[in-house]
Amino acid sequence: MNYISKNIFFVLAILASFLLFSCNNDDDTDSLTPDIEEGEVGRMRFEFDNIAGNRNLQLNTGTYQTASGEEFNVTTFDYYLSNFVFIDKDGNEYAVPQDESYKLVRESDRESQFFGFDNVPAGDYTAVRFVVGVDSLRNTKDISERTGALDPANGMYWSWNSGYIFVKLEGNSPAAPENQNGEHIFRYHIGGFGGFDSPTINNVKTVEIPLTETAVVRKNNAPLLHFTVDVLKLFEAPNPFLISENPTVMFAPFSVKIAENYVRMFAFDHLH
Amino acid sequence: MKYFLLTKNTNFQSLIVLLFLSFLFISCNSHEPTEPPLEIRFEPPAHFPEVAYDLNTNPITTEGFLLGKALFFEGDLSRDGTISCGSCHIPTSAFTHHGHDVSHGIDDRLGRRNATPIMNLAWHRSFFWDGGVHHLDLTSLVPIEDEREMDEDFARVLEKLAQNNDYPRRFERAFGSPEINTVSVLKALSQFMIIAVSANSPYDKYARGEALLSDLELQGLKIYEEKCASCHSGTLFTDLSFRNNGLFPKPRPDKGRYEITLNPDDEFKFKVPSLRNLRFTAPYMHDGRFRTLDEVYDHYESQVQDMPTLDPLLRSENNKLGIRLSSKERTALTAFLETLNDADFVTNPLFQE
Numbered sequence: 001m002n003y004i005s006k007n008i009f010f011v012l013a014i015l016a017s018f019l020l021f022s023c024n025n026d027d028d029t030d031s032l033t034p035d036i037e038e039g040e041v042g043r044m045r046f047e048f049d050n051i052a053g054n055r056n057l058q059l060n061t062g063t064y065q066t067a068s069g070e071e072f073n074v075t076t077f078d079y080y081l082s083n084f085v086f087i088d089k090d091g092n093e094y095a096v097p098q099d100e101s102y103k104l105v106r107e108s109d110r111e112s113q114f115f116g117f118d119n120v121p122a123g124d125y126t127a128v129r130f131v132v133g134v135d136s137l138r139n140t141k142d143i144s145e146r147t148g149a150l151d152p153a154n155g156m157y158w159s160w161n162s163g164y165i166f167v168k169l170e171g172n173s174p175a176a177p178e179n180q181n182g183e184h185i186f187r188y189h190i191g192g193f194g195g196f197d198s199p200t201i202n203n204v205k206t207v208e209i210p211l212t213e214t215a216v217v218r219k220n221n222a223p224l225l226h227f228t229v230d231v232l233k234l235f236e237a238p239n240p241f242l243i244s245e246n247p248t249v250m251f252a253p254f255s256v257k258i259a260e261n262y263v264r265m266f267a268f269d270h271l272h
Numbered sequence: 273m274k275y276f277l278l279t280k281n282t283n284f285q286s287l288i289v290l291l292f293l294s295f296l297f298i299s300c301n302s303h304e305p306t307e308p309p310l311e312i313r314f315e316p317p318a319h320f321p322e323v324a325y326d327l328n329t330n331p332i333t334t335e336g337f338l339l340g341k342a343l344f345f346e347g348d349l350s351r352d353g354t355i356s357c358g359s360c361h362i363p364t365s366a367f368t369h370h371g372h373d374v375s376h377g378i379d380d381r382l383g384r385r386n387a388t389p390i391m392n393l394a395w396h397r398s399f400f401w402d403g404g405v406h407h408l409d410l411t412s413l414v415p416i417e418d419e420r421e422m423d424e425d426f427a428r429v430l431e432k433l434a435q436n437n438d439y440p441r442r443f444e445r446a447f448g449s450p451e452i453n454t455v456s457v458l459k460a461l462s463q464f465m466i467i468a469v470s471a472n473s474p475y476d477k478y479a480r481g482e483a484l485l486s487d488l489e490l491q492g493l494k495i496y497e498e499k500c501a502s503c504h505s506g507t508l509f510t511d512l513s514f515r516n517n518g519l520f521p522k523p524r525p526d527k528g529r530y531e532i533t534l535n536p537d538d539e540f541k542f543k544v545p546s547l548r549n550l551r552f553t554a555p556y557m558h559d560g561r562f563r564t565l566d567e568v569y570d571h572y573e574s575q576v577q578d579m580p581t582l583d584p585l586l587r588s589e590n591n592k593l594g595i596r597l598s599s600k601e602r603t604a605l606t607a608f609l610e611t612l613n614d615a616d617f618v619t620n621p622l623f624q625e
Contacts, residue, residue: 143407152454160404161405162410195533197397198533
């Protein structure tokens with residue numbers, strides 16, 4: 001390419017970008033990616049919105065149906081998320097400082113479904129990665145480094161087999177066998193960080209979710225990423241199962257199958 | 273390590289708990305209640321291995337120990353206020369549930385395992401018969417939340433303690449803040465358990481060159497070294513590993529270590545218990561199935577079960593199972609095991625409720 005055609009190309013490119021801007025100026029911040037100042041940081045916000053298929057999840061009162069046609073309601077739905085990493089359009093990664101990254105989301109506690117991280121480098125983020133659960137190392141740390149969301153008093157901890165419960169789903173289903181109180185309860189307490197000194201079940205799972213809209217983080221722009229978390233997916237692919245056959249799963253080999261399912265619960269919905 | 277302040281020529285004291293308590297002083301001033309000037313320090317016995325517990329994460333103080341002791345004997349750690357740690361871990365029984373094969377908890381519910389002694393736990397790297405807990409600080413959560421033991425939510429325990437007139441003040445003195453949280457409760461209980469060191473038995477005095485053993489006891493020591501020390505090894509009298517010593521599995525068997533690792537190679541393996549203080553800790557084994565040492569010897573001699581995970585040490589070359597123990601050997605062995613009973617430990621006023 002000679003000098004002139006290079007220049008023409010350059011001018012064309014600028015023209016094209018003006019055109020693009022003018023076509024999109026009804027759209028807000030999305031493509032209008034303001035310049036980034038040196039060292040600029042901002043806030044990334046999240047909402048984890050629990051759903052069941054195309055319906056909002058309602059504890060106790062909502063009745064849902066699995067793909068295999070089993071009816072159920074949900075009395076508890078709690079899970080840990082941690083080790084958040086934001087990936088920008090060029091593939092640069094920003095990891096939230098680990099100590100701040102542990103979040104316990106509970107369906108019974110609306111506030112827990114909204115959180116944010118400050119001091120995120122300004123950037124145009126196109127994907128998010130996080131651990132569903134609590135990484136192995138943190139499971140083995142001194143108790144003084146496991147406060148807040150990680151406090152074992154939060155009811156998401158197996159005391160007899162030291163380790164966090166990553167995902168807890170409990171409810172009633174006519175498909176579950178009757179217990180001595182005449183109830184039909186199912187309980188999934190899924191955890192397992194791989195064992196302290198002898199290897200065992202490891203259900204620590206990382207998910208990476210592309211954002212279909214760019215999350216533009218700036219000093220004055222704190223995008224809110226709205227994720228949906230679909231409980232029905234816990235029963236579906238890649239290991240569909242019946243409540244009637246596995247009404248209670250805790251620390252057992254079958255938990256691995258459920259963990260493979262539940263990583264698919266998480267989906268990016270939209271950006272606020 | 274910097275806790276090892278003792279040098280070889282120090283006149284050994286296993287656990288220097290300085291009780292500067294002057295009974296005379298108290299009796300002369302009995303109308304004025306005085307705080308006994310008690311000073312608790314943790315100093316590992318010189319003939320013990322390296323401490324496993326990282327004391328930097330929980331520096332032992334007198335106030336911390338006393339708080340831990342109060343919590344250890346606190347009924348409010350259970351759902352209905354009736355059961356404390358001390359209910360099952362009785363100090364005069366080397367902190368075991370003496371006379372119970374499996375422990376008795378709230379509403380008279382039965383557990384499924386024999387209570388282990390709270391003794392020399394600062395040297396352990398995993399806890400409970402199956403090693404399911406990997407840090408001493410995390411052990412207290414188990415009995416509190418177990419529905420057969422204390423059946424209480426830990427969060428409720430924190431609330432109850434915060435409402436108590438006394439505890440916020442005690443936590444303040446121990447940890448500098450009246451706030452009662454998971455960390456402070458667990459660390460205080462650990463302090464009490466760390467100080468529960470048994471290292472003053474006749475055998476310990478022999479090991480430190482302060483006393484002699486009789487000929488019979490020395491014969492027993494030799495038999496122990498030949499036949500038992502491969503598993504019940506060292507000054508802790510356990511190598512802290514998980515092994516299957518061939519107990520007959522009961523119906524609905526307790527699979528021990530397997531329940532933690534889910535590894536078939538771990539079926540029926542249990543943490544090798546210490547042989548210290550056996551006089552105070554009967555009955556024996558994870559389910560308390562034997563009441564006497566003779567029953568234990570009978571087991572090793574003739575009842576060892578052949579199982580895939582049976583410890584190879586209990587299988588001799590000609591594929592005979594178990595450990596031969598003649599009656600002469602038994603007498604000597606028992607005499608030696610008697611030297612491991614630490615009367616100071618079980619009568620120490622520091623540990624009594």
